[in-house]
Amino acid sequence: MSYTTPIRDMMFVMTELAGLDTVADLAGYADVTRETTQAILEEGAKFCGEVLAPLNVTGDRNPSQWHDGEVNASPGFKEAFAQFVEGGWQGLMHPAEYGGQDLPKLLAAPCLEMLKSANLSFATCPSLTDGAIEALLLAGSAAQRAQYLPKLISGEWTGTMNLTEPQAGSDLAMLRARAEPAEDGAYRIFGTKIFITWGEHDMAPNIVHLVLARTPDAPAGVKGISLFLVPKFLPNADGSPGARNDVQCVSIEHKLGLKASPTAVLQFGDAGGATGFLIGEENRGLEYMFVMMNAARFAVGMQGIAIAERAYQKAAAYARERVQSRPVDGSSDGPVPIIRHPDVKRMLATMRALTESARALAYVAASHFDLARRHPDESLRARHGAIYDYLVPIVKGWSTELSLEVTSLGVQVHGGMGFIEETGAAQYYRDARILPIYEGTTAIQANDLIGRKTVRDGGAVARQMLARIDDTLAELKARAAADSNPAFTAMHRHLLAGRMAMENAIDFMLRHVKSDPNAAFAGGVPYLKLSGIVLCGWQMARALLTSATREAEDPSFYGAKIATAHFYATHILPQTSAFEASIVSARGNEGVLALDDAQF
Amino acid sequence: MSYTTPIRDMMFVMTELAGLDTVADLAGYADVTRETTQAILEEGAKFCGEVLAPLNVTGDRNPSQWHDGEVNASPGFKEAFAQFVEGGWQGLMHPAEYGGQDLPKLLAAPCLEMLKSANLSFATCPSLTDGAIEALLLAGSAAQRAQYLPKLISGEWTGTMNLTEPQAGSDLAMLRARAEPAEDGAYRIFGTKIFITWGEHDMAPNIVHLVLARTPDAPAGVKGISLFLVPKFLPNADGSPGARNDVQCVSIEHKLGLKASPTAVLQFGDAGGATGFLIGEENRGLEYMFVMMNAARFAVGMQGIAIAERAYQKAAAYARERVQSRPVDGSSDGPVPIIRHPDVKRMLATMRALTESARALAYVAASHFDLARRHPDESLRARHGAIYDYLVPIVKGWSTELSLEVTSLGVQVHGGMGFIEETGAAQYYRDARILPIYEGTTAIQANDLIGRKTVRDGGAVARQMLARIDDTLAELKARAAADSNPAFTAMHRHLLAGRMAMENAIDFMLRHVKSDPNAAFAGGVPYLKLSGIVLCGWQMARALLTSATREAEDPSFYGAKIATAHFYATHILPQTSAFEASIVSARGNEGVLALDDAQF
Structure with a gap:
């Protein structure tokens, strides 16, 4: 098997760090017991390991092919996608009302992870479908929801x-695509869009494009952008795909x-205008997009973790x-498996530590999302929501940045x-390179973290995180005094230093x-x-405390x-400490900003 | 132009940091004035920019092709190689006795760099020829030198x-290729060799393979390896390529x-044995290889710098x-070139700082090589030789590791x-990935740095480097007291901290x-x-001191x-400081070594 789902670690994180039992207590999640959770992960692992994982290398060697405006997915993908739809995987966390399974994000997270580990190219397709579903749930009209959501949530479209x-x-302020109102209440869409993931393919009978465009009288900049639904085939009255819309895949x-x-x-619109339907209100497109983006960014963070796990x-x-x-300690006269050489161990330990810690933080974020949606106490809902929003750019930015290091070390271990x-x-080294770029580059995530997530509330949520870390530090200190394992002392010292750097x-x-x-x-x-690094380290500290208590069990x-x-x-x-030095030294335009544009 | 040779920075490093004038005072280098040096770089830059650089992308899109045992180089490469030979570039630092130009390594270094920046795939071919030349100069018989060196140094073969x-x-202890003595005084070579760079191609009429193999009675392990010369075509009496040897490129x-x-x-040897000629003595192959390897490893370090420069x-x-x-400081109402965004500047400054500092250290190492060869004082020759040997694994290991970061940032800047x-x-991101692997992985370089270069002399050379850094620190301190530019204080503080970490x-x-x-x-x-990082930082500190003195000039x-x-x-x-923490914490088998093989 080229990929084995790390169910044991997933369950550990869910139950010991991310509060699966607390999430299961929320309204509507009574079925989410540890047993069902384990069963769902095992079923997913089977599909991912047996069906999707072997197609990962097939797809790399036989990329999707464009031909006369049509795109044939890589060999085997269409059949695998049919099995994906059949298994109901697309609907995992979407409302039962439209055919979904209505499971918490905390349970969707490991399912997402294993899909992405097994076959990242494949998994980007349902991820984008999730985005379209979120948009319609957020701002679609009742008729739009009824018409499109069942098809999307089933995975059929x-x-x-x-x-x-x-x-x-x-x-996005520079966006030019146009939407002209038509007499039928719809719009005619014109323009060119690039970098559209799974923008054309043959795995599904219809594709629902969500398109940002400007109406004729829209204000300039980001406040004049509206969101439109542009199906590849306009649905017939019976819901089946009808007339071909005026949108073409040119390459x-x-x-x-x-x-x-x-x-x-x-x-869009080379033959008179693509038919598009306004979602929500005019000029609020970017606002809807931002809500969706938190989900999409979380999903891309999971991609980083997923590819890191597979490379590891x-x-x-x-x-x-x-x-x-031969080993450097002379423990064998002959050559040994390279895993016994200290530097190989160091590389593998780095890969593992980065991956596990990022998984822990991402699942913890997912559980805040669930609590924000369904906690009975409104003020706690708001509090969990704020924490989730704060964590999203970190999960996206850091998990994808570390995937570059992990996949690079993966190559290095192979010599x-x-x-x-x-x-x-x-392949993992190549595949991972887009992750810190799409759905907002790491710099865009950092801008979000600074502007909307740190400064807007005067640092309130960021400081709440520090206070929680302090609780863990207190536990570590108590434990270090009572336990001879040097891990407690080491973790206390370095987490404390990291937390101080973060506060600065x-x-x-x-x-x-x-x-x-x-x-x-x-x-x-x-x-x-x-x-x-600090927040993931905090999860590792929590994992350390729990694991030391339970060590005898396993x-x-x-x-x-x-x-x-x-x-x-x-x-x-x-x-x-190096990052802290970089941050603080930027003050006064020293270092980074001292070179003028022409000097580069 | 897709690549412009950074002649200004090269000349700065050579003259201000690496002591070009001192090298020019050595026996036989009287012609190496600043003017000739500049002229040679300009001529090289012309060839690299106009001929080699445009073929870099051509070669990536049209890889060399294997067909029935023959390999056709990428389009345009054969013609470019002819120009390379015509220009005498292969002989740059080789002895005039065999047709070379006998220039110092300090001057060869920038020439190597620009070749590799312009077209790394192309440049690996002459690099390997350099290795064969070094081996013959070191251990070849007079007859072998006379027969092969003129052909190799001219670049013809x-x-x-x-x-x-x-x-x-x-x-290499596990090496199995066999060499059986034949009655004609030659050997019959049998075995399979992999990863042979430019092991077959159509750019030259003959290829001289240097092959490690074991003679029948050789001791086991690395002490039983001999070095053989196996030409693709056995030379005729007149020196022209004659009978085809029994070596085939199978893929x-x-x-x-x-x-x-x-x-x-x-x-080798599928049709009865390839004819090979022993170089030097039996069983001393690895010893010869190690001498050569210092040159090859330096050259690969230059590859890291070269590709970093081009990516930058x-x-x-x-x-x-x-x-x-729009810029975050509100200095423009409209969008601006992204170079004005602080994070893009940070990325470019990182790329530039890593590249320039590594260039400086490599050229400084080259000048120690020249002094080790030709300084009139024997004890100083030994001293410079020891410093060069100490620097080689650092130039190789660090310059190639940083090329991964620089080429990755290069992708990131492009979004x-x-x-x-x-x-x-x-392409740069892909090309660079082999550099920390071939000619000895970074771990192999680190083993060399620890074993042969730090511990064997009881840390003498390593501590000499600290003493030299201390001299620079004293200069920085004096300057910081007299000059309001905060760069001096910052450099003093951080270089001192780095130097202490290095000593620990x-x-x-x-x-x-x-x-x-x-x-x-x-x-x-x-x-x-x-x-x-510390030794490159020391070069940046030296550059800072000189530049501050000369600022008014340019x-x-x-x-x-x-x-x-x-x-x-x-x-x-x-x-x-993070690296120091990693090193020190490995003591007592904590961290890295605590996981046993099965736990990974």
């Missing part, structure tokens, strides 16, 4: 998000990775098999074989964002990474957790 | 290095990058062109366009390498990176140097 244009990437991109996932250039599994398997060189495409490690960074942002915005935003990505699993947490403390957490 | 076999990569690899550079599987140039050019989003192959940024790491290695080798070697790569150039050094101090040097 797929969805896309059409934001980017050649001149408008991170900057797909030749990419570094994710080659099975077609990235389309879509041309492959590297660990190779390191156990490949025999080369020269890692550079040969047939080995497979290189928060204070820096609050003090300077207005008075010296260049300095603040020059430190944005370091601030995001610092926050990611010495190998909990022992590995303890060792990984210890490694995280001594190898990952110390990086925070 | 090319060379290869045949070390790796499927079961013997980093571990070439499908790789992540460096696609124009054919990586061959060579089969491309990213800076894009950032100046691409218009997107979504970076993931599209046609943009070109992705050296002491750790000396104390633990024997008593706890696992702990020492688990900290090997962090020790190498820490040393790289305010833009020296001002940029000062700002880059300042950035290095506050953004790169602070990383050393």
Whole structure:
């Protein structure tokens, strides 16, 4: 098997760190017992391991193909997608009202993760459909919901998000696509959209494009953008796909990775205008998009974790098999599996520590989302919602940045074989490279973290996180006094140092964002990474405390957790001081900003 | 022009940091004036920019092709190679006695760099020829030198290095290729060699393979390996290529990058034995190889710097062109070139600081090489030789590791366009990934740095480097007291902290390498990176001092140097504390080594 779902660790995180039992107590989640959860993960793992994982390399070697406006998905994808629909996976966390299973995000998170680990190119398709579903749930009319949601939630039809244009990437203010009102109450859509994931394909009989465009009298900039639904085939009265709409896929991109996932250039309106239906109100498109984006960004963060997990599994398997060189401690006269060499262990431990800690933070975020939706206490709902919103740019930014390091180490563990495409490690390195870019680059996440998530509430939520870390630090200190395991002392020392660095960074942002915005935003990505390392380290500290208590129950699993947490403390957490130095030194336009444009 | 040789910075490093004038005073280098040096760089830059650089993307899109045992180089490569030979570039630093130009390594270094920046796949071919030349100069018989060196040094014939076999990569003790003595005084060579760069091609009429193999009675392990010369065509009496030798290219690899550079599987002896000629003495092959390897490893370090430079140039050019989003400081109402956004500046400054500092350290190492060869004082020759040997694993390991970060940032600066192959940024990201692997992985470099370069002399050379850094720190301190530029204070503070971390790491290695080798070697790569950051930072400190003195002569150039050094101090040097923590915490088998093989 090229991928084995890490169900044991997923269950550990869900139950011990992310409060599965608390989530199960929320209204409507009574079925979410540990047993059902385990059963769902096992069923998903079977599908992912047996059906999707083997197609991952197939898709890389046989990318989706464009031909005369049509796109054929990679071999085997159409059949696998039919099984995906059949299994009801698309509806996992969507409302039962429209045919979904209405499960909490905390349970959807590991399911998302395993899909993405098994086959990231494949998994981007249902992710985009999730985005379209969220948009319709948020702002669609009752008729739109009734017409489209059952088809999308069943997975029968797929969805896309059409934001980017050649001149408008991170900057949606520059968007030019036009929407002209027509006499039938619909709109005629004109324009070119690029980077449209699964924008055209043959896995589903219809594709529902969500498109940002401007109406004729819209204000300039981001306040004049509306959201439209543009189906590839206009539905007949009976719901079946009818007339072909005026949207054409003119090409797909030749990419570094994710080659099975077609990235389309879509041309709207070349034959008189594509028929589009306004979603919600005019000029509120960007607002709807931002709500959806939190879901999409969380999902991309999960992609980073998922690809890191798969790269780790492959590297660990190779390191156990490949025999080369005698051990430096003289414990064998002959060559040994390379996993016994200290540097290989260091690389694998780095991959593992980064991946597990990011998984923990992401699942914890998912549980805040569930509590924000369904907690009986309104003020607690708001509080959990604020924490989730705060964590989203960190989960997106940090989990995808670390996936670059993990997939790179995955190649390195393979030595020269890692550079040969047939080995497979290189695919993860290539695939991962888009993750810190799409759905908002790491800098865009950092801007969000600074502006909307740290400064807007005066640092209130950020400081709440520090207070929670302090609780864990107190537990660590008590435990370190009573227990000879040096992991507690090490974790206490390095988490404390990291937390202090994070507080200094928060204070820096609050003090300077207005008075010296260049300095603040020059430190944005370091601030995001610092926050990611500390918050993930906090999860590792929590894992350490729990695991030490339970070690006797399963010495190998909990022992590995303890060792990984210890490694995280001594190898990952110390990086925070460098980020703090970067942030603080940007003050006064030193360093980063001193070079003028022409000097580069 | 897709690549512009950074002649100004090269000349700055050569003259101000690496002592070009001192090198020119050595015997035989009287012609190496600043003027000739500049003229040679300009001529090289013309060839690299106009001929080689445009073929870089051609080669990536049209890899070398294998067909029935023959390999056709990518389109245009054969013609470019003819121009390379015509220009005499292969002989740059080789002896005049065999037709070379006998220039110092300090001058060869920038020439190597520009070749590799312009077209890394192309440049690997002459690099391997350099290796074959070094081997023959070191251990070839007078007859072998007379027969092969003029052909290799002119560039007419090319060379290869045949070390790796499927079961013997980093571990050459496992090598199995056989060499049987024949009655004609030659040997018959049998075996399979893999990963042979430019092992077969059509750019030259003959290829001289240097092959490691075992004679029948050789001792087991690395002490029973001999070095053989196996020409593709056995030379006729008149020196022209004669009978085809029994070595066949059975395939070439499908790789992540460096696609124009054919990586061959060579089969020796399937038709009765390839004719090989012993170089030097039997069983001393690995010893010769190690001498050569210092040259090859330096050259691969230059590859890291070269690809980083090219990725930087491309990213800076894009950032100046691409218009997107308003500046955070409100200095414009409309969108601006992205180079004006603080995070883009941070990324470009990181790319630039890493690249320039690594260039400086590599050229300084080259000048130690020249002094080690030709200084009139024997004890100083030895001293410079020891410093060069110490610096080689750092130049190789650190310059290639940083090339991963720089090429990755190069993609990130391009946003979504970076993931599209046609943009070109992705090629550098792919090409660079082999650099920390071939010619010895970073862990192998770290083992060399610890074992042969730090511990063997009891830390003498490593501590000499600290003493030199202390001299620079004293200068910085004096300057900081007299000058209001905060760069001096910042550099003093962070270089001092880095230097202390480096000293602790050296002491750790000396104390633990024997008593706890696992702990020492688990900290090997962090020790190498820490040393790289500090030693490169030291060069930036020296550049800062010189540039501040000369600023008035060329305010833009020296001002940029000062700002880059300042950035290095506050953004790169602070990383050393995390590496120190990693190294020291490996003691007592904590962290890295606590997980047993089965727990991964």
